[in-house]
Amino acid sequence: MRKILSVIGTTGVGKSNLAVDLCRTLRGQAINSDAMQASQVYKGLDIITNKMPLEERHGVTHHLMDFLDPEDEYKVTEFKRDATQCIEKLSNENQLPVLVGGTNYYMQSLLWRNTLIKETNGESDEEEDRSRSRSPSPEIVPELEVLETPELYDRLKQVDPIMATKWHVSDRRKIMRSLQIFHATGKPQSEIIKEQKAQKETHGAQPRFKALVFWLYADPVALYPRLDERVDKMIETGLFEEIKDLRRRVVAGSITLPGQELEKYQRGLWQAIGYKEFDPYFTAVEENTLEEPDTSPKFKLSELKKIKDECTERMKAATRRYARRQVQWIRNKFLPSVFDSKGDVLVYLLDAGDLDAWNTNVQQKAIDVARAFLEDRPMPDPASFGDVAAKMLSKSDAEDTHARVLNWKKHVCPVCITNKGEVAIMNGDLEWEQHKKSRWHRKSSKRKRMEELTANKPPL
Incomplete structure (x- = not known):
């Protein structure tokens, strides 16, 4: 079984820095798994997608980054295929694959078998790995996208009443996802979840690689001010220019926003935090054909500044919410699979709250543990890395994904x-x-x- 390293955690916690440290020390190359709110797979757009500057990569090669056009979507099945190819290639060249990113769903799909609906429907990992096409995903059903949300909900009640009882009647994204799964597989999503749960209870989690995962964690009290400062820095270093360029391309027709109004910011690049949050500001500017706000015939500078400040706070709040969701995902969905992996996937939580203590608390600890892992030496107890690690990695605090979905109700x-x-x-x-x-x-x-x-x- 191939050995890989992986770095996970919230946005802005320092994942890319640790991945570079590990690659430089252990002769590795990085594989990007940021494909959602920080969509680093897209060409250019370095600020809105939070790409690590070239000078900070110190010559470390990064794969699956900066290769996709803004109008394209990058599906989890495509990521799994491409990342698997990278891992195989690097391993054959005696280079250590180091996966890094905040899209934990993509990371989880890569590390374990039978986590995707497509696999549950009968396609093996080997069949999927051999696939090279970039044909449209069967999950996208055009005739569904034109329907209003109440019509979608009525259809879901007919084909999967169990899932219909779990989603709010106005939650278009979740309703659509359940319907897409039904159309792609011919099975209700609730039935597939039950099958996955039964398989996991019978066979346990099935890792595809022998993986060492470093979870970088910072307490919200320490993390949130850093996230706010990063948003301010993004604005100072050119975020608005990237957004304006994207908006010009949309107006010119070279890029098309996907889906209907309610879901156009829920797919592809448009999920990146920043574009939608500043829509009110740029709309106000564009409606007055402005190059500079203070030349506006309708909006005073103070009014536009107020809109800009509100949008900035909206982006900061969205970033903080995203960080909370990332932690919830790790604890409720990622860790239960780790606990069932019978030692093939190991997770160590490293405290990244104090940047002044980075070398001691994060860098050196990670390197020491990674060397023991690669050399098949005895591994330290993850709970010995401090009280926070012991609590966050406890089995009692992690709830199985399938149990949460099946037991959840509105x-x-x-x-x-x-x-x-x-x-x-x-x-x-x-x-x-x-x-x-x-x-x-x-x-x-x-x-x-x-x-x-x-x-x-x-x-x-």
Whole structure:
């Protein structure tokens, strides 16, 4: 079984720096797995996709980076195929493959078998690895994309009522995904999840490689200010020029935003944090045909600055939310598979909260553990790397993905009505418990009781 290293963690935590350190020390090359919110697979656009500057790579070769046109999408099956080819090639050349990126779903699909719907439908890893075509993914169903969300939800209720009970009636992305899976496989998504769960319970997780994974972690108190500062630096170093260039290309017709209005920022490059967040600002500027904001006949400089500041904060908030989701994914979806891998996939959490202690807390620890891994020497206990590592890597805190999906349900509040006059729907038990404690629910419950008392009061 091929040996590989992998570096995972939140955006802005230093993954690329550690990957370069490992490659330079251990004769390796990096393989990029950032393919979603930081879509480094795309040509150019170095700022919006947070590519590591060439001078900071110190001559380390990076694969699967900077090769895709902005109008194209990079599917997880394509990544898995291309990354597998890179791993095979580098291993045959006695170079160490070091995967690095924040798209944990892509990383997980590469490390384990039978994690993709396509594989569950009968295509083996070997068959997929031999595939070389870039034909459109069978998951995209054009006739579905033109339908309104309520129509999609009605279709989902017909073909997969179990999944329909789990998604909000307005969550177009999740509804569409469940329908696409059904069209691609001929099976309801809920049935496939049950099959994957049963297979995992019977055979355990099935790694494709012997992998050592470094999880770089920083407490939000330390991480979030760094993320905010990075957004400010992106703006200072040319983010707006990249966004303006993309918008010009969209207007000129050389690039087309995918899908309908509700989902156009949920696919391909357009998921990259920054483009959609600054749409209100650039729309305000473009509607007044401005080159410089202070020449606007309709918008004063102060008004445009306010819009710009709001968009900047929106980008910072989106970046922080993305970081939280990345941690949740690792704990709830990645780690359960690691625990079932019977030692073929090892994870070590390294504390990257203090950048001044990087060499001691991150770089040297990672190099020492990697050398032991490559030389088949005894490995240290991951829990011995500190209290945070012991807690975050504990099995009791990690919940199996299949169990979460199958046990998850939505709750309809019997008393609360939204501003649109619709019943209030909460997604999952946690959101339901939080809603019951909310001021909105308390006021609605009180009003409901008063109405019942009035209705039951005998006439005078």
